[in-house]
Amino acid sequence: MQRDDQNEEDIGLFQRMKQDDARAFEAIYNRYFLKLSNTAFKRLQDRETTEEIVQELFVNLWLKRHRLPDLKIPESYLQTLLRHAVIDWFRAQARQNGFAAEMLAQPDRQTVNATEQHILYADLQQAYESTVGRLPEKCRQVYALHQQGRSVADIAHELQIAPKTVESHLLKAQHTLRELLKDYSAVAVALMISF
Template identity: 25%
Template structure:
């Protein structure tokens, strides 16, 4: 069977064994979608290509340690974190620039602070996801990040719809506790409002 015919789960297993062909097939399947997601956020083709490459370099370098349950969800989250980390690095550089600030520049600084707040929210969200069991985390990502309906998730994971609903409810309870300080002020991050993620 050719690599192009293998399931994502089999490719993941081969990747952990340092199979270069499996990695190349994963790259072929997910490079374009990762690039498009980053380009939609940045509007910068060169930056989007650079960040996309870094995602795959990191995947290869950390292949033995990563606990990936579902490749599409992994790349969707990786693209979001990659862009936010890029913004954080840019903000750090800007903080060391000693310039006379006009009114426009002050507004730009406020926008940067908003971005940093969003980054802090994402770090808290990531910490919250780490507290979930692998199955609950996978279902949350499929539901709230990929917007898959409960019925589709149930079919994909061979679970009842009630079981899927249980995992979603469990994840929301945990994440609401972790993010309670952020949710009270309605911060919006990575294109998803708290209403979308936690409703």
């Protein structure tokens, strides 16, 4: 397939995705997941982090599909989203590493680091559970069901609300959790609240 033909096909897939076509989204995912992962890995050099960032990019793409602009070159748009996501990750790591560098200057860091990581994770887990508990009731219900692997359509049917309302609750939960847990490692939080 020539590049222009693929771009036209991509434009069609994005338009269909904006109209809630899950198959179009799946086609975009299948077409670009590996390509975006390879690009991200060149910068990150870590498979797990790469997968987390690219997965989150696609989750956000689906959740925000109704607000997507009309795109002339969808692949460029995806690459731009990825570049911003990677930059955000490096910024978060720089903040975290400023603290880590100070801690590494102390003796016997290997043993202490393992203990600290365990404590930090326990603190994060407690903060996460506390934050989820403070979400509004309907938002908390939606989030809990989604964390169990339920689809937006399933949640909407069970709670008798519109799919767009489910998505709105999920976005609110994600934003609230990220905001209240922002002092923790970006990667740890992403693992904790991945959608």
